[in-house]
Amino acid sequence: MDTSDDLRFDRGDGTPGRLRRQLSRLLGMTSAQASRVASEALAPLGAHKAHFVVLAVLAEGGPASQSEIADRARIYRSDLVAVLNELAEGGWIVRAPDPADKRRNTITITDRGRGRLAEIEAVLDDVNDRVMAPLSEAERAQLFSLLGRVNAHLASGGGASPAP
Template sequence: MPVSRVIATPTWLLGRANARAQLLLARAFSEFGLRPVHYRTLAALEEHGELSQVELGRHLALDRKDVALTVDFLADRSLVDRRPDPSDRRRNIVALSDPGRDLLPRLHLTLDAVQHEVLAPLTDREAARLMTILPKLAPTNTGRDESDGEHMQPHRKSARKGPVR
């Protein structure tokens, strides 16, 4: 397939836009010695309160191993506290620590600045329009309970002519 055919497809363009956005996000959080998944973890704990590692994984759509590695990383930096669940010693409960809670406002500002940078090439009107369209293309449930992939099936309007690329 010629490159000129590929670079005009939604899959290619969305992938390139995502790569740029993720790079900007990773660079911004690296200033704090963190990755985006670390921010998402801290933000989930701020929003939902203390959680078991299993519950945290569900909120973040991460498997157990990735949750454990993320929590280990954050606990080593004293950004979260982890303790055994008193009702089931096999489970761990994770909560924001005071240093983690203190860092979050700066991380929120960093996230906001990245959003502005991602949308900077667009006019305000284009950015607003994009933000109304993107949710239609992205699954909204981050849980693992939709593992059959049905929520990711392509949607085709009956009026559309020709193949969807």
């Protein structure tokens, strides 16, 4: 199992310069550490990041089909079923036949689910604060802005390899 030391990007003179210059390596290792911190913080609640994502999608976008949730949340449809089952067991969502199409279900967040969302969000806000502790508020905003721009660039095909 990876420990935070295993995931350190730079170990000083022990890290070759070529490795220190690789953005994908830095982002991957930072992401793995941040994910570990978030998972550990959510564990006492019996929650997962996917619970937060689905509840947030439903709270902000309203009731939706499983397919719509998968698209909005960017969760694989095969993974979404297990997440929805867990959320339904907790009473945080309800499934009901779609009045417009009886072949599919509409998923809706419950009042209890809105409370759960707030509980998870508070934990994740604390995680964000701990992860970004070395940064000022301005630096945090700048980091989100810069990473958002890089992500948008890559999503639009900007990082694709040229055709042979």
